[in-house]
Amino acid sequence: MEIPAINLKAIVLVHWLLTVWGCMAWLPTSYAWVNFSVFAIGVWAIAQRDSIDAVLMFLVGMFVTIVTDIVHFGIFYPISDFAPESGRNVFRFSAGMAILSLLLKPVSCFFVYQMYRERGGDYNVNFGFITVSRDREAYQSIDQQEEPPTPANPFNQAQDSKPAVRAY
Numbered sequence: 001m002e003i004p005a006i007n008l009k010a011i012v013l014v015h016w017l018l019t020v021w022g023c024m025a026w027l028p029t030s031y032a033w034v035n036f037s038v039f040a041i042g043v044w045a046i047a048q049r050d051s052i053d054a055v056l057m058f059l060v061g062m063f064v065t066i067v068t069d070i071v072h073f074g075i076f077y078p079i080s081d082f083a084p085e086s087g088r089n090v091f092r093f094s095a096g097m098a099i100l101s102l103l104l105k106p107v108s109c110f111f112v113y114q115m116y117r118e119r120g121g122d123y124n125v126n127f128g129f130i131t132v133s134r135d136r137e138a139y140q141s142i143d144q145q146e147e148p149p150t151p152a153n154p155f156n157q158a159q160d161s162k163p164a165v166r167a168y
Contacts, residue, residue: 006111008055012042015101015108022098025091031072031098038065052121059112062105069102 019035038061045054077095 008042008046008112008115011108011111012039012046014104015039015042018097018101018104022094022101024097025087025094026076027072027094027098028076031069034068035065035101038062050119052116052119055112055116055119056121059109059116062109062112066102066105066109069098069105073098073102 015035016039019032019039023032038058041054041058041061045051045058048054
């Protein structure tokens with residue numbers, strides 16, 4: 001089964017819009033700062049199509065925002081109980097959009113990881129004892145340079161001796 005290609009622009013745009021709507025009523029400014037900072041990295045990843053680092057940083061930022069969003073919702077959600085009746089609809093809409101953004105972030109992380117792999121990034125993660133490694137077997141160390149092969153000695157001279165005079 002082939003994974004559908006999702007454009008990075010679409011991911012950034014959808015989460016940006018949901019974050020703007022989520023910030024309308026009840027979330028603190030720290031929620032906006034964290035999410036919009038990650039979206040700035042997403043714009044960097046869009047602008048530099050070949051950058052592996054930009055996509056990796058955007059992916060890590062998305063994982064971090066999942067955790068910070070959960071913390072923000074846990075701390076600030078009960079404040080709505082004291083809101084006046086006229087503001088409850090705005091609160092419900094804002095909370096719904098912020099929660100929808102949180103629910104979509106793991107799916108977006110999956111697609112961003114696929115983009116990371118397409119750009120050439122490849123981290124191998126072992127869950128036995130958590131290790132992250134890159135396969136570097138194809139690289140040659142610059143500390144150990146190979147000696148160039150010595151050309152065949154056509155005149156059967158010893159390597160350390162003085163070259164003989166040639167007669168033409």
